[in-house]
Amino acid sequence: MSRYTPEEKVKLARHPDRPGTADFIQALFTDFFEQRGDRLCREDGSILGGIARFHGRPVTVVGHRKGRSLEENLVCNFGMPGPEGYRKAQRLMRQAEKFGRPIITFVDTPGAYPGTEAEERGQGEAIAQCLALMSALTVPVIAVVTGEGGSGGALALAVANRVLMLEHAVYSVLSPEGFASILWKDSSRAGEACSVMKLTAQDLRRGGIVQGVLREPEGGAHTDWEAVFRTVDAALVKELAALDKLKGPALAKQRYDMFRAMGQDLPLAREEEP
Amino acid sequence: MNRTFSRRRDRLLVYRSMRENKLSSTRRTKCPECGEESADLEWERGLQVCPRCAFHSPIGAYYRLSTILDPGSFQELEEKLVPADPLAFPGYPAKVAGLAESTGLSDAAVAALGRVEDHRAVFVVLDSRFLMGSMGTAVGEKVTRAVEHAEKKKLPLVIFSASGGARMQEGIFSLMQMAKTAAAIQRFQSRGGLYISCFTHPTTGGVTASFASLGDVILAEPGALIGFAGPRVIEQTIGEKLPEGFQRAEYLLDHGFLDQIVPRDQWRAVLAQLLALHEKGGRT
């Protein structure tokens, strides 16, 4: 499985021809009805979402959108949402809860946008509210990390009952460049950061952070979109069927317990009291 | 019996907070904000607020608790929780051990049961001396256990944040503490729990983007830097200098993200008022 180094995987995860959220929505769903706007101040193109049918069943689908052409990239801010994007996602997820629709999210972002307007409108608050909201949903939630899962901006759409990752996708606390510049004051050591960060799907599966790794075609997802779509479709069908066995509060509990257990078993200091 | 214990607890808190503020009658300390020097005793009299410009300088967790809690009411929770090293990150355990030695903390958070003017609550205080108050597994777990404790005992929860965000050395496990703490707060609040979040200087990143922004009431100290992205990252991204006062508590208040700004010497009064207002049975 691991013919690629973590550094090479980061490159594959960021490949411009890799299928993105818009491509997955088009291939895996029918009847997609896009829903725009946060109902507060703005539409944020870096989050794409709406209602669609998955194998005939209405679901809510939300994901990061990077855009493919430069023009699209600019509309989508290269997949870096502002608070409006996260508040739009919350609005869509609340509706899913209300109408009892499962939620499927696609995660692919370098991170939430670090800009002045984003700060002015409460980027931190918007992400925090996403985490809180998702943690308590009583509908099935499945997240698929398709490319880059960058930091809190990725996690904001990934508090799910099942978090799946494409084989060469990555998911990390910060970009390797940011990690290297914070810890070593040297962003050129990003390659080295990739190795120590344990950001590959395989490492994260071992660490209990993600629940499934989805095989990519030889050479990476960009070489054969159809194969990727078939794999993701099959995984979603299977996971959704499994989650359908849990009802309402049991779904919220399963999700809560899963995240509650992350980093729970800690060593205790042996030092005695003064 | 109870009084003996409470006296002992009081002495312990005083001992620990003194360790954070070694006083000398002759030493003077320069304010990083206005550049003016003041005598240490003057700083101490103002709870480490600059006597010249009112800069609220960061303070240790035990010291902060000693300025807020009723004497004898401090009862530490989960004090022995220390972080895991899930990435086997080179040099990390040694760094943690060194900081534990120099600060007397087991990690960047202290949790305690205590009273403010006789109102009981669970408190968590983050301490920026410990790796910038960053949230790794130990901080995330301590916050979560404190929330669970408050829920079990039907007590209000008060958290003072001061954090550079997620702890890089614990990688993705740090990131997951955002989801874990936010979920715990959400559950606590949905069951009727009162959570008062208090931002102190500086709080950014994953702590701002999780439990710190979820308070029923959100307060901050004057001048505290509060944000998701740090100012340097924003300046690099947009390629210009940020305006004066950007991301400061006063700016957040203007933009609707805080209920009030609370000067350091007024925390006790404000918390006592809020806790009383939420007590059932119409107690005055």
Ligand SMILES: [Zn+2]
């Ligand atoms: Zn000053």
